[in-house]
Amino acid sequence: MNVHGTFITRGSIGKDMARSYRIPTVLSAEELTDKAFHRAAKITVNGTNALDTKKKTTLAKITASGDIVKDAFTSYVEKFPRIDKDDDFFPELVDLVIGIDMYKKSLGAMNWAANKTERLKTEALREVRRSKDGSVIDSIRSSFYGRLSSIIRQVDDELLFLQGCKTKFRNLPAVDANxxxxxxxxFPNVGxxxxVSTLSSAAPEIAPYPFTTKGIVIGHMDDDWRKYQIIxxxxxxxxxxxxxNDIEKQAILALRYLTHVILFILDPSETCGYSMEKQEALLESVKRGFQGVPIIVAESKNDILVRESGNLxxxxxxGSNMDILRDTIIKELRKIRFEEEEL
Ligand SMILES: Nc1nc2c(ncn2[C@@H]2O[C@H](COP(=O)(O)OP(=O)(O)O)[C@@H](O)[C@H]2O)c(=O)[nH]1
Ligand SMILES: [Mg+2]
Structure with a gap:
């Protein structure tokens, strides 16, 4: 059990993120059509006579172009991260970043297009094999090509959407879920x-985060054998x-799933430009938004002002009291247990 009272079930974020980096490049409808027909155009197969050559060549062209298109659709279905019911984080984040309905619809369309292509190809191959007339064979081929490009055109929007998803998946938080x-x-300017840079063992890195232009800053803390992230x-x-607004709330919701412990900083010197009253109100708002997450409250800039509050x-x-603050943080973080450690 962790401090939230349940096992942490976010371990799969890491896996999903890793998977997302292997997402294939999604071709546009035009690119996919070009690729298939370009490959097919180069194929010639020699037969025993003119008709046999035409037949074998056409069979090979239909097979190649059909397979290229079908394999592309299938690989998109297989390689895009699955929305996993057990994973309470990933569907929400997918919805936040790309929209879950369109995501599901697009993968469904890829599946439809893969099946349709395969059926069309099988049908065309059968017709060619049966045919004994060169001009009929040519017309079977051109009608297959026409239908193939029509299938591709029908999922043009979904291909474009998935193309965009790839970029968006890459920009998901580079936070290690384990x-x-x-x-x-x-508040801004409280320190x-x-x-973060003082506590961090190396220079913090900046990682992109949905709906923020500045990204998030990730530092690392070491404690004997364990490592912690400080964000x-x-x-x-x-x-x-x-x-x-709603989008910002969702961005904060996503952040909630990455957070084990919050360190809330108050600046009693008010040199940050915000009154203590405003700062306390923000603290209350964070407490409400992050129920169940332990919050350490600490007061910064004690070289300027110290107030009686009971907070560290x-x-x-x-560097004053930095060792105590560090110990307090690490004590909370040490309580976090991951499923694999329970075994
Ligand atoms: N006197 C004093 N100034 C500090 C302290 N920590 C940060 N500052 C200053 O407060 C300002 C805001 O700090 P920063 O870390 O950028 O705040 P942030 O906006 O909350 O990230 C900067 O000018 C810092 O140099 C401190 O402990 N004492
Ligand atoms: Mg800052």
């Missing part, structure tokens, strides 16, 4: 970035959740 993760929250989310948790105070600038 590492206990601290997310830092608080989040400074703290700064510019623009996400630095304003009241209640003031957010520190200064990332002077």
């Amino acid at each position: 590492v206990a993760t601290l997310v830092v929250a608080g 989040k970035s400074k703290l 700064d989310t510019p623009g996400l948790l630095d304003r009241s959740i209640d003031e957010r 105070n520190f200064s990332a600038e002077t």
